[in-house]
Amino acid sequence: MTSSTARKSLPASVDWEKKIDDVAxxxxxxxxxxxxxxxxxxYEEAAIKFAQEANLATSVxxxxxxxxxKIRNAIQAGDIKSAIKMINGLNPQLLDTNPGIHFSLLxxxxxxxxxxxxxxxxxxxxxxxDFATKHLAPRAPANKGFLNALExxxxxxxxxPNSPQLSAxxxxxxxxxxxxxxxxxxxxxxxxxxxxxIRKLIRTRxxxxxxxxxxxxxxxINGPKTPFPPFDLGIDEDEQMSS
Amino acid sequence: xxxxxxxxxxxxxxxxxxVASGQVRQSRLDASQNPTTGSNPLSYGQPxxxxxxxxxxxxxxxxxDGLSDQxxxxxxxxYLSQTAFTDHLAQPKPSHEESYTPLPTxxxxxxxxxxxxxxxxxxxxxxxxxxxxxxxxxxTKWNENDKGQAVExxxxxxxxxxxxxxxxxxxxxxxRADHPVPVKCGIFYFEVTVFSRxxxxxxxxxxxxxxxxxxxxxxxxxxxxxxxxxxxxxxxxNGNGQGEPYGPSFASGDTIGCGINMADHTAFFTKxxxxxxxxxxxxxxxxxxxxxxxxDPEHIRANFGSDRxxxxxxxxxxxxxxxxxxxxxxxxxxxxxTPKVDxxxxxHSLVTSYLAHEGYVDxxxxxxxxxxxxxxxxxxxxxxxxxxxxxxxxxxxxRRQSIRNAVLNGNIDEVxxxxxxxxxxxxxxxxxxHFRLRCRKLKEMIAASMATESVSxxxxxADKASSEYEMEVDGPHSNDxxxxxxxxxxxxxxxxxxxxxxxxxxxxxxxxxxxxAINEAFGLIAFPDPKNSPIFAQDGRKAIADDLNSAILxxxxxxxVAALGRLVQxxxxxxxxxxxxxxxxSLINVQRDFLSSRKNPY
Numbered sequence: 001m002t003s004s005t006a007r008k009s010l011p012a013s014v015d016w017e018k019k020i021d022d023v024a025x026x027x028x029x030x031x032x033x034x035x036x037x038x039x040x041x042x043y044e045e046a047a048i049k050f051a052q053e054a055n056l057a058t059s060v061x062x063x064x065x066x067x068x069x070k071i072r073n074a075i076q077a078g079d080i081k082s083a084i085k086m087i088n089g090l091n092p093q094l095l096d097t098n099p100g101i102h103f104s105l106l107x108x109x110x111x112x113x114x115x116x117x118x119x120x121x122x123x124x125x126x127x128x129x130d131f132a133t134k135h136l137a138p139r140a141p142a143n144k145g146f147l148n149a150l151e152x153x154x155x156x157x158x159x160x161p162n163s164p165q166l167s168a169x170x171x172x173x174x175x176x177x178x179x180x181x182x183x184x185x186x187x188x189x190x191x192x193x194x195x196x197x198i199r200k201l202i203r204t205r206x207x208x209x210x211x212x213x214x215x216x217x218x219x220x221i222n223g224p225k226t227p228f229p230p231f232d233l234g235i236d237e238d239e240q241m242s243s
Numbered sequence: 244x245x246x247x248x249x250x251x252x253x254x255x256x257x258x259x260x261x262v263a264s265g266q267v268r269q270s271r272l273d274a275s276q277n278p279t280t281g282s283n284p285l286s287y288g289q290p291x292x293x294x295x296x297x298x299x300x301x302x303x304x305x306x307x308d309g310l311s312d313q314x315x316x317x318x319x320x321x322y323l324s325q326t327a328f329t330d331h332l333a334q335p336k337p338s339h340e341e342s343y344t345p346l347p348t349x350x351x352x353x354x355x356x357x358x359x360x361x362x363x364x365x366x367x368x369x370x371x372x373x374x375x376x377x378x379x380x381x382x383t384k385w386n387e388n389d390k391g392q393a394v395e396x397x398x399x400x401x402x403x404x405x406x407x408x409x410x411x412x413x414x415x416x417x418x419r420a421d422h423p424v425p426v427k428c429g430i431f432y433f434e435v436t437v438f439s440r441x442x443x444x445x446x447x448x449x450x451x452x453x454x455x456x457x458x459x460x461x462x463x464x465x466x467x468x469x470x471x472x473x474x475x476x477x478x479x480x481n482g483n484g485q486g487e488p489y490g491p492s493f494a495s496g497d498t499i500g501c502g503i504n505m506a507d508h509t510a511f512f513t514k515x516x517x518x519x520x521x522x523x524x525x526x527x528x529x530x531x532x533x534x535x536x537x538x539d540p541e542h543i544r545a546n547f548g549s550d551r552x553x554x555x556x557x558x559x560x561x562x563x564x565x566x567x568x569x570x571x572x573x574x575x576x577x578x579x580x581t582p583k584v585d586x587x588x589x590x591h592s593l594v595t596s597y598l599a600h601e602g603y604v605d606x607x608x609x610x611x612x613x614x615x616x617x618x619x620x621x622x623x624x625x626x627x628x629x630x631x632x633x634x635x636x637x638x639x640x641x642r643r644q645s646i647r648n649a650v651l652n653g654n655i656d657e658v659x660x661x662x663x664x665x666x667x668x669x670x671x672x673x674x675x676x677h678f679r680l681r682c683r684k685l686k687e688m689i690a691a692s693m694a695t696e697s698v699s700x701x702x703x704x705a706d707k708a709s710s711e712y713e714m715e716v717d718g719p720h721s722n723d724x725x726x727x728x729x730x731x732x733x734x735x736x737x738x739x740x741x742x743x744x745x746x747x748x749x750x751x752x753x754x755x756x757x758x759x760a761i762n763e764a765f766g767l768i769a770f771p772d773p774k775n776s777p778i779f780a781q782d783g784r785k786a787i788a789d790d791l792n793s794a795i796l797x798x799x800x801x802x803x804v805a806a807l808g809r810l811v812q813x814x815x816x817x818x819x820x821x822x823x824x825x826x827x828x829s830l831i832n833v834q835r836d837f838l839s840s841r842k843n844p845y
Contacts, residue, residue, distance in 0.1 A: 016816065023333050023812040027789055029838035030597065030808055037594050038610070046610035053603045055651075055785065066613075073617055198590050198807070200568070201837045205810055207575035208817040208828050215824055223824070231580045231813060233592055233806050 014224040031056055033197050040187060040196045042069025064090055068186050075179040076172065080109035087182065091189055098185050099139065103146050104178045106135050107153055111169055114156050118166075125157045205231065319381060320548025322556045325564065326429030327822035327829040328379070332838075333815035379427065382420035382532045383547050391416030391457040394536055403534055405441070405541040415460040417535030419451065420547070424530050426505050426825035430563065432556045433532050434500040434513075437472065437493060438542040444472040444492060445537035448499045448512070449479065450530045460535040462486065468523050469535065470499065470512045477512075477522040490519040498553045503530055505825040506563065513554040564830050571827060593807045600805035602643040602792055639799065643792055650788040655684035662791065669791075669798045676794055678749050678757065683787055685742055685764045690773040692734030735768075811838065 031054045038047040044066030050056065067090050074083040084105055087094055095102040113128040132154060140147045156166050184194035209228060216225050323329055384400030393407030393416035403418055424431040435448045449461035449469030461469025462478025469478050472493040476486030493499055493514055500513035503526070510523040534543055546552065581589040591614065598607040642665045649657040659680060662669055670677040742761050745751070751758035763778060770776035793803040804812065815833045822829040 014820075019333060019816045019820075020809070020812045023815045025332065025808055025811040025815070025838060027785075029834075030805075030811070033807070033837065034594055034597055037590065043610050043613045045613055046606050049609045050598075050603060050606040053606050054601075069613070069617075076617075196590070197837045198593060199586070200572070201810060201814060201833075202577055202580060202586070202590065203572045203575050204831060204833075204837070205814040205817065206577045206580050207572045208814065208821050208831070209579055210575060211821045211826065211828055212817055215821060221824065228817065229813075231810060233581065233584075233589070233596070 013226045016226060016229050020229070028056075033201075036193075037196045037198050039065055040183075040192070040194065042066060042072060042183070044069070064186075064190070068183055071186070072179040072183050075105070075108070075182060076175050078108070078112050078175065080105055080112060083182070084109075087186070091186060094185055094189055099142065101178070101181050101185055103136070103139055103143075103149070104181065106139075107149060108175060108178060110136060110153055111156070111166075114153075115166070115170065117157075128157060318549075320432075322430075322432060322548070322552075322560055323381075323428055325557070325560045325830070325832055325835060326427070327818055327831055328425060328427040328429065330815070330818060330822075330832040330834055332834045333812075333819035379425040380422040381428075381547070382422045382424060382431070382433065383549075384421050385418045385534075385545065386421040387418075389421075389457070389531075390418035391535070394418050401546070402438075402542070402544045403536070404543075405536040405539050407539075409537055412537075414458050415445070415447075415463075415535050415537040417447070417451075417455075417457045417459065417461060417533050419453070419457070420532040420545075422531070423453070424450070424503050424505065424532070427822045427829050428503075429506050429830040430502055430504045430556070430560055431532075432500060432502045432552065432554075432559075433548065434498050434546045434552055434554070435534055435543050436498045436546070437495050438544060439540050440472060440494040441536075441538040441541040443538060444494050444541075446472040446493075446541055446543065447478070447533075447535040448472075448501055449533055450501065450503060450510070451533045452528045453531060457535075460537065461533045466528060467533070468510060468526070469533070470501070470519075470522060472497075472499075480523060489522055490514060500552065500554045500556075501532065502556070502559070503532075504563070506567070506827045506830045508825070516553040516555070518554070518559070560830070564836075567827050567830050593810065597805040597807040599640050600796065600801075601789075602640060602647045604640055604644045607640075643795055646795070647788045647792060650791065651784050653687045653784060655680055655687055658791070662795070666795050666798055669794050672798070673794050676790060678760070679787060680791070681745055681749075682760050682764060683783065685738060685745060685761065686767060686779055686783075688734070688738040688741060689764055689767045690779050692738055693767065693770075693773045738764075 031050075035047060035050055035054075035056060038050060042065050047065060067086060071083050071086045071090070074080070074086065084095070095105075110128060110132055113131050114125065117123060117125045117128045132150070136146075136150050136153075140150045153169065156163075156169065187194040212228055215221055215223065216227070319329060385396045385403055387396040387400070390396060390403075393405060393409055395404050395406045396402070396418060397404055400421075405416065407416065409415060420433075437446060440446060445460070447460035447462055447469035449467070451461055451464070451467035451469075455464050455467045459467070460471065460478070461467050462471065463469075463484045465482040467479055470476075470489060471478060471486060474486065475488070475490045475492040477489035478484065478486040480487055490512060491514060498515055500516075502511045502513070504510060508524065508526045509521050510526060511521050512519045532545075532547070534545065536543075577586055577589075584592065595607060595610065598604075598610065642661070646658055646661050646665070649655075649661060659670065670680070742764070745761050746758065749757045749761075751761060766778045767773040767776060770778070773779050797803045802809065811833065814837075818828050818831050818833055822831070
C-alpha cells in the first residue's frame, strides 16, 4: 500500500546513468577502501606506498601485514610446515584458540606427505602414517568432524597416486580456502575486519541488483522497468588500446 | 554513546545555505567535538520537538535558534543511521559549485538518530545541500487530531492519558502517531512507558493503518496489531480480533518497546529492555504507531527516538544486518557483475585500475611486485596481471602522476605547463578548471610571500623560514630585516598585479563569483600562518589534483570515475531505489557499511 500511494507519480522509465553519475563517493572513502584491501590481503609495501602517495593518515601498524601474505602463499604452495612456523611466530596463541584451523592445516600437511610418499620409490607410506598417529589422531576424538576428516584422509594412502580422490583433496581451492581461514583468524585476532570492504561491496551490488530484477519482474509492483546497466570493469581491450 | 550522539544533534540546527562558509562548518565541528558544553539545552528528558512548531511543519524538522526554514536538517533517531533511510549517497546532488570538496563524513552524520545511522536513511552527505530531497517524515509524536475521544494528548505530544468514559468493554480509545513508518527505515522502533495502568491494565501498544477505527484497541480490528498489558497477548495475528499468548502482562513503570521490521515485514516487542520475540509476520500496509487505552487513569509516555531507549535497538539492527549479510548478501552470485573473471582477480583488478586511474604509480608498482610473488590462483589471473603490466608502463599514467605531483607541491606554473604540453585541449575546454588553477596560483603566491620566501625558491623552505624568523626576533632593525621586508613587499606586489591580471582575463567585473574567488585569496594576509588557514586549505591542492586528473581522463575518452568508484555509485543507486519497496535492502547503508572509516561492527 505504501508503495502504491507513495509511488503513484513515478515515471515508467528511469535514467539510471544519470542517477549513477550523480553519486559522488568521496575520494577519501575510496582511498580508505583500497587501503583496507591492501592491508587485509597483506600487501605491505603497497600499503606503505599508498599511505604516502594518497596522503592517508593511517594508524595501522604495518608489522605483520606482509607476514600474513607470506603465510597465505606458503599454504597455497603446500608448504604447511613453514606456514605453521610463521603463524606461531606471528601469533603464538592462534592455533591453540582455533583448533579447527590447526586441524585443517595438519591435515593439509598429511596430504602433502601422502603425495610425497606415493611419489617416492617403493611408495613407502610409513612417514605419513607416523605423522597421522603423532599429530592428528590425538586431536580427532575431540570432534566428530575431525575424526571423519582424518578417516577420509587416511583412506588416500590406499589409493593410487593421481586417483580422483587424492586430486580432489589436493585441489588448490582447498588450500586457498584454508589460507583464507588463517588470514581471517589472524586479522580478527588483531581486531581487524577479516572481509575486505570491496568484497562486501561487490556482493552487495550483486544482491541488490538481483532484488531489483525481482521487483521489476513483479507485475503487481508499479515502478520503473528500465533494466539497470551492467557493471563494466572497464579494463579490457579498451583500456589497453588507449594505453 | 547514545548520549553524545543525541547531544551532537544540538550542534546542527543551522540552515544548509550557511554551511557553505567554512566558519559555520568549523563551529559544527566544535560542537561535535565538545558535546557536553553545547549551548543548546537539548538533552534527555526534554522534548525534542516543540509541539507548536510541528503543527505547521510537514517535514521532520528541529527548529531551534529561531531558524525555521525548510532546509533545517531533520532529526532522525540514531539507530536509523544504520539503515537505508539515512543513506543519501544516491540522492540528487546539490547545484552548489563547491561540491567537489565533500565535508568530512562525520559532519554529514550529525543530526540523525544513531540507530538509523546504518540504514539507507543515513548516507546523507547533507552538508551543503538545500537541494537534497527531504527525509520522509518519521513518527515523532502522537497526533492529537487522530485519536479516540476518551484519550488526551498532553504537553509535548508524547504523553497520552485516558480522560473520558467508555460505554462498554468493547469500546476503547486509541491514538495514532503523526506519521506512518517509512518503508526505508529497515526497522522502526519506539517505546511506551506506562505511567499508570489503571485497574485492569487495558493498554495496547502497537500499530495500525490510517483507516482503522479509533474506538478500539490496537489489534482488535483488521489492519491493526497490538500487544496488550492486561493479558500479555498479541492481537492481530489472524485479523480476527483474537489475542494469542505472546509475552508477560505489563503494568505501571514498565517500558514496552515496539519494533516494526520493514526488511522482513515482521514486528516484535520488548519489555523493560528484554526482547520478547517476533509477534507478527507478513505485515503489509502503511503503518502508524498506535497506543490504545480503556480506563481512567491509564497514562503513558512514548519515546520515538528523541530519548535513549531502554532496549539496545542499535545492537538489534546490527544483528539483523549481520544476518542479512551472512544469509543473503554473501550468497549472492557475482556472475552478473563479473562473468569472465573470478572474484579474487576481479577485486584485484578493481584496485589496480583505481591506482592507475588516480595516478598512484608507486603504489601500483609495489602492489604489482608483491602480487607477482603470489602463486597463481587460476588461469584467469594472468589476464589481470597482463593488464597491470600494461597500466604500469602506461605513459599516460606517469604523465598524470607528474601533473598531480606538481599540484600537490603547489607548483601551479609547472602544472599548467605540463598540462598544456601533454593535454593541450584540457585547460582550453575547461575554463572553470583553468580559473581555479590560476586562483590557486594566486593563493600559493600570497602564502609564499607571507612566509617571506621567494616564490621560485625550492627545497629547504622550512629551514629558511625558521632562520629568518629568528633574525626577525633578534634584530628587527638590521639590514637583513629591511631587505626581507622589501622582499615580502615585492612578492605581495607581484601577487597583487597577478590578481589584477586575473581579474582582467576572467572578466571579474561582470562576474561577481570570479571576483570574489580572486579576492578570497587576499584573506590569507590576515593569517599569521597562512598555509594552515582554511583559505589556503592544504587539501585544496588535493581537490584540484583530483579534478584535473578527472578532466584529463575525460579528455582521453575515459570514464572520469574509476571502476571502483562506479561500483560504489551503482550500488548506492540500487540500494536507494530498491529500498523504496521496503525489504532487506532497507537495512543497507552504503556510506556507513562500506565507506565510512568508522564502521558498523558487523
